Amino acid sequence: MSLYEPQCVAPTSCLLGQSPVWSPSEGLLWWVDPKRAKLHRYNPKTTNARRYDLPLKASVITLSQGELLMAGDLELGFFDPSTEEYTRLITLEGEPEGNKINCGGVAPDNSFWFATMDGDEADAKSAWYRLAPDRAIEPLNAPRVIIPSSVCFSPDGQTFYTCDVTEQEIMAFDHEDTRALSNRRVFATTSAGAGYPDGSAIDEEGCLWNAEWDGSRLVRYRPDGAVDRIVKLPTSRPTGCCFGGKDLKTLYVTTARTGLTAWQMDAQPFAGSLFALQVETPGLAGREWSGH
Structure with a gap:
């Protein structure tokens, strides 16, 4: 796999x-x-992919002691891939x-x-929550928007990005402790182009990689918000990114591929697929929810 050249792997x-x-x-x-x-799974060693049926429309997942904590609709629960059993939590x-x-x-x-x-993506009715390791849910003081996306933190944990x-707009907040968010500011904007900022990931240098919906690209932003690198993708709607592999x-x-016309799907045969590319700077190691 060549450096900064995306390939469809699944x-x-x-x-x-x-x-992801x-x-x-x-x-x-x-x-x-x-x-x-x-739920989808990809094994880079064998290049095999597998799909699981879920009892909810999970929008986000994270690791939790051998299982997956997943959230979707208005609930959170655990999914055990080994047994394919789901347990509602909250x-x-x-x-x-x-x-x-x-x-x-x-x-952090x-x-x-x-x-x-x-x-319906019509009104600013969003709300932010924190699920503590003791399973208590607390509200966070982030402003309401129509579509929130991305949850990531700077390497020192002092800046929260969404x-x-x-x-x-990609927003940044000072993250002073486990709950307090302050100094809301615009970190970067995509208004000069056609894309909308979606899922993100942070690398070891504190740079933010963002998937740009309808922008057909990934953008790497330096910690000061300046554009460092743009990687073009062969499909117009990337949704998120994460670092993987032994060296991250x-x-x-x-x-x-949702919302694409028949003509667009003909022009983007790999829309809805999983892509991978090699980068120079490794990503931050992923975290697990510790409240299992």
């Missing part, structure tokens, strides 16, 4: 592939397709009608942060 044709997670103990890449209520209460969980990730203290959104997709120098990219 032609899965997901409607909405997203939330690398499992270092297994050497496997996991991701979900909430449109079809599927159902969210008090959310506006039509809301659903859209994104999430593990914070190993709590799980996640956000809800309006399922995306306001509709406004085409493989960047995996999930993509979508």
